[in-house]
């Protein structure tokens with residue numbers, strides 16, 4: 435499973451707007467369909483490697499792409515058959531259908547398969563889950579190589595409805611831009627390897643996939659304080675804060691101070707008493723404060739969160755510290771990153787609706803903070819509407835303590851100064867890259883070791 439890095443993601447509404455803008459600039463929808471069909475044909479040819487191809491066409495423009503691809507494949511001498519679920523209903527699909535001169539087989543339980551199946555049944559126009567009857571017919575093909583056109587049929591491309599498609603794709607060819615369904619659960623795993631065919635649509639990158647992580651080499655004139663100084667509050671479970679502090683150091687902070695002394699993970703981490711630590715909140719060199727890891731809700735946490743908020747420093751708020759800070763967060767806009775997992779998000783932001791992207795955006799707007807809504811399909815959202823999707827992360831991260839590591843990495847990236855969204859994106863990228871490097875057997879401590 436993979437998605438292209440730094441690629442735009444468009445909802446259906448945004449896609450229709452981009453299509454309309456294309457038409458105004460002089461590229462007709464039929465030209466777009468020709469480009470889309472050509473990209474499908476190219477990908478199918480490569481996947482089939484000379485073996486026969488069966489294209490399943492639906493009634494809308496997704497089916498239209500299928501007919502165009504069939505015509506182009508036949509022109510190039512490929513062995514290609516077409517089966518249709520229904521007659522085309524759009525003018526574009528009718529025209530594309532008219533361009534295919536071969537036979538059209540009915541899509542029913544007697545349809546003979548082929549080594550490569552091209553799923554051009556439904557794309558961004560999917561309006562409901564696939565019927566049980568069609569799901570059974572498609573089930574006959576699930577041992578074949580599957581190329582899905584735009585999205586696997588039967589997903590809600592905006593990711594709001596949790597429909598799961600009956601056929602999982604080996605490759606999904608996204609047309610013009612990626613769609614939320616390619617990067618959100620439960621549909622992303624069914625997309626397989628996602629490829630992007632640009633087809634000339636100019637897509638805004640307000641929502642996109644993670645960029646490739648950069649190597650943030652320190653400036654030649656770097657000094658430990660200007661690389662970023664991070665304060666980490668330790669709650670009663672000191673191991674969690676120790677992981678965050680170690681992660682901050684590993685992720686590039688020049689100086690890390692941890693409250694309390696028993697569990698400083700590296701000799702380079704300065705462990706300080708409550709009083710001395712409290713004074714540090716006024717230290718102008720401190721670039722970011724991390725609070726929440728290892729800190730259950732309670733008076734002690736509330737007290738420390740208040741102190742952190744009063745300091746006006748950039749903040750990373752994790753776990754119970756998110757709830758504790760919520761009432762005051764939007765009061766004074768500041769650089770802040772919240773890192774809730776699913777349960778913490780539901781508790782802090784009940785009654786948000788829509789896809790995970792919609793909900794993360796709403797939470798960011800409400801708190802005026804950057805939200806890293808964690809999980810296998812992590813979403814990072816900024817108050818100004820920017821969103822980055824981290825699918826596929828590393829499943830080796832599904833182990834206790836990795837969230838504490840992410841909070842520390844966020845502290846390091848934030849302490850350098852600059853934009854909190856960029857810091858969050860860099861931290862999530864660093865986290866995934868570390869996990870990918872370690873792989874099997876990963877435990878959270880490994881992420882902060884050499």
Ligand SMILES: NC(=O)C1=CN([C@@H]2O[C@H](COP(=O)(O)OP(=O)(O)OC[C@H]3O[C@@H](n4cnc5c(N)ncnc54)[C@H](OP(=O)(O)O)[C@@H]3O)[C@@H](O)[C@H]2O)[C@@H](O)CC1
Nearest residue numbers: 466467470494495496556557558559560561562563564584
């Ligand atoms: N964006 C671009 O720039 C370009 C986009 N292009 C392509 O167009 C695609 C979008 O096409 P589209 O809008 O015509 O919708 P599409 O996905 O074919 O489906 C609509 C039809 O399916 C039906 N239907 C839906 N769900 C169903 C179900 N569960 N079970 C049964 N029927 C169901 C629905 O019926 P209805 O809901 O109206 O009853 C309607 O008839 C896009 O994904 C891309 O491939 C490229 O060609 C060019 C550039």
Ligand SMILES: Nc1ncnc2c1ncn2[C@@H]1O[C@H](COP(=O)(O)OP(=O)(O)O)[C@@H](O)[C@H]1O
Nearest residue numbers: 808809810827828829831832834835836837838
């Ligand atoms: N299946 C998965 N694939 C990718 N990343 C995952 C997966 N499961 C968990 N993660 C990541 O691991 C981290 C777990 O954080 P969290 O749930 O807060 O754990 P903890 O509180 O034990 O530290 C998050 O960054 C999350 O995005």
Ligand SMILES: [K+]
Nearest residue numbers: 553556585587
């Ligand atoms: K499809």
